[in-house]
Amino acid sequence: MRCDHDRARIALLLDGELPAPERDAVTRQASDCADCRRYQSELLALRGQLRRARATPSPALADRLRLRLDYEAAEMAAGPARPVTPGRRAAQLLDRLEPYWRAYGRQAAAVLAACLLSVAATLWWVGQNAGPGPDQAHDVLAAHVRSLLQDNSVQVASLDTHTVKPWFAGRLDYTPVVKDLAADGFKLEGGRLDYVDGRRVAALVYLRRLHRISLFIWPAEGPETAPQRAKIDGYNLISWRKAGMRFWAISDLDETELGQLPELL
Amino acid sequence: MDPGTAALRDFERQALAHMDAAYNLAFWLVRERADAEDVVQDAYLRAFRAFATVTGDDIKPWLLTIVRNVAYRWLSVRKRRTNVIPLDSVLPNADRDEAGPVFEIASDAPSAEDMLLGRADQALVHRALDRLPPAFRETIILREMEELSYRDIARITEAPIGTVMSRLARARDQLKEELTELIAKETRNAL
Numbered sequence: 001m002r003c004d005h006d007r008a009r010i011a012l013l014l015d016g017e018l019p020a021p022e023r024d025a026v027t028r029q030a031s032d033c034a035d036c037r038r039y040q041s042e043l044l045a046l047r048g049q050l051r052r053a054r055a056t057p058s059p060a061l062a063d064r065l066r067l068r069l070d071y072e073a074a075e076m077a078a079g080p081a082r083p084v085t086p087g088r089r090a091a092q093l094l095d096r097l098e099p100y101w102r103a104y105g106r107q108a109a110a111v112l113a114a115c116l117l118s119v120a121a122t123l124w125w126v127g128q129n130a131g132p133g134p135d136q137a138h139d140v141l142a143a144h145v146r147s148l149l150q151d152n153s154v155q156v157a158s159l160d161t162h163t164v165k166p167w168f169a170g171r172l173d174y175t176p177v178v179k180d181l182a183a184d185g186f187k188l189e190g191g192r193l194d195y196v197d198g199r200r201v202a203a204l205v206y207l208r209r210l211h212r213i214s215l216f217i218w219p220a221e222g223p224e225t226a227p228q229r230a231k232i233d234g235y236n237l238i239s240w241r242k243a244g245m246r247f248w249a250i251s252d253l254d255e256t257e258l259g260q261l262p263e264l265l
Numbered sequence: 266m267d268p269g270t271a272a273l274r275d276f277e278r279q280a281l282a283h284m285d286a287a288y289n290l291a292f293w294l295v296r297e298r299a300d301a302e303d304v305v306q307d308a309y310l311r312a313f314r315a316f317a318t319v320t321g322d323d324i325k326p327w328l329l330t331i332v333r334n335v336a337y338r339w340l341s342v343r344k345r346r347t348n349v350i351p352l353d354s355v356l357p358n359a360d361r362d363e364a365g366p367v368f369e370i371a372s373d374a375p376s377a378e379d380m381l382l383g384r385a386d387q388a389l390v391h392r393a394l395d396r397l398p399p400a401f402r403e404t405i406i407l408r409e410m411e412e413l414s415y416r417d418i419a420r421i422t423e424a425p426i427g428t429v430m431s432r433l434a435r436a437r438d439q440l441k442e443e444l445t446e447l448i449a450k451e452t453r454n455a456l
């Protein structure tokens with residue numbers, strides 16, 4: 001590579017960025033001059049090596065994306081008067097999930113089926129009960145189920161409460177209560193952003209033995225309320241308002257144990 | 266079909282076509298498969314929410330801009346969490362590191378061409394890419410793997426087009442050098 005030619009032009013040529021009037025001259029240079037020719041074939045060889053090294057996602061990613069987008073679209077479309085259509089949505093999701101099942105096997109399929117049933121059950125339940133907003137119960141259950149579908153249910157893992165709380169700063173316009181409840185048997189696993197009741201909310205994830213608990217927190221005006229409970233298809237839900245915040249806890253944990261949370265927070 | 270569903274289908278049709286590109290970029294920025302998939306999911310949700318505001322036919326550069334932003338935010342979170350990613354080398358203004366030695370092959374060494382023309386083990390290519398400063402890495406990935414124009418790369422990486430060109434040239438020089446070295450070492454070990 002000792003010729004005096006401008007080799008940058010060869011790179012431009014290969015990148016399709018060389019102005020048309022110069023293309024012929026540079027193409028000639030790259031074929032007539034041995035040094036330039038070698039330089040060109042190195043660039044092409046490097047390009048080939050890089051293309052072969054492209055990282056490809058797992059086959060399940062497309063289905064997971066579609067599923068999350070479906071939820072997102074449903075949540076965006078849902079106003080205060082969300083039509084309650086039990087069954088139909090779950091059936092659509094089941095259709096969508098088929099490839100995911102194939103990839104993840106029957107055990108995952110069973111879990112998913114249970115999750116989807118419970119979504120349908122909520123839709124039924126919210127039709128029967130007046131509570132802190134039936135849409136909220138739907139969203140809370142959907143968000144919790146969604147988090148169980150992912151490899152990671154948290155976006156920020158907890159080393160202690162000081163890693164989780166600052167993470168929400170700048171992502172939300174309020175600061176959620178983040179408490180270390182390890183001494184009380186609730187291990188803080190981390191936090192994530194989620195979408196409930198038409199807004200981005202903080203979700204904390206606690207573990208009690210093998211049970212995962214999602215705790216959703218967002219600002220809500222009004223007096224303190226006593227915890228309200230519901231049980232849907234194996235999931236326990238508790239909601240209460242305290243210190244200007246709405247809390248929702250959901251888990252497959254026993255309701256007495258889950259019921260300790262409102263007192264601890 | 267209601268308007269919401271139509272918007273969703275429209276977004277899926279356009280955006281899912283670029284999923285591999287989104288994942289590849291995310292992977293090379295966060296360097297971890299599970300994290301890269303989370304970045305893609307997060308980015309796609311954001312993109313979907315903002316989709317109505319997008320004009321133009323090719324959403325790939327716009328989508329990759331979102332992926333990149335989400336990936337960098339992840340890196341800063343992970344950095345605070347684990348302290349493994351040197352953040353200042355990740356941020357776009359780390360250009361002072363670009364004044365590295367310019368690569369020149371010694372005349373008696375086996376030529377880079379010979380080395381590069383073979384089919385290198387992918388692990389070697391990955392290792393060579395890993396050694397690039399992140400600003401170089403994302404630039405060459407967007408050009409060589411995603412085949413984007415200089416202009417689109419400039420938009421996505423928020424860098425002037427001249428910077429894109431110099432990063433690309435340096436990334437190529439450095440990659441050729443690293444890869445030639447790694448392949449030579451591998452060949453020696455095999456003998």
Ligand SMILES: [Zn+2]
Nearest residue numbers: 003005033036
């Ligand atoms: Zn020449």
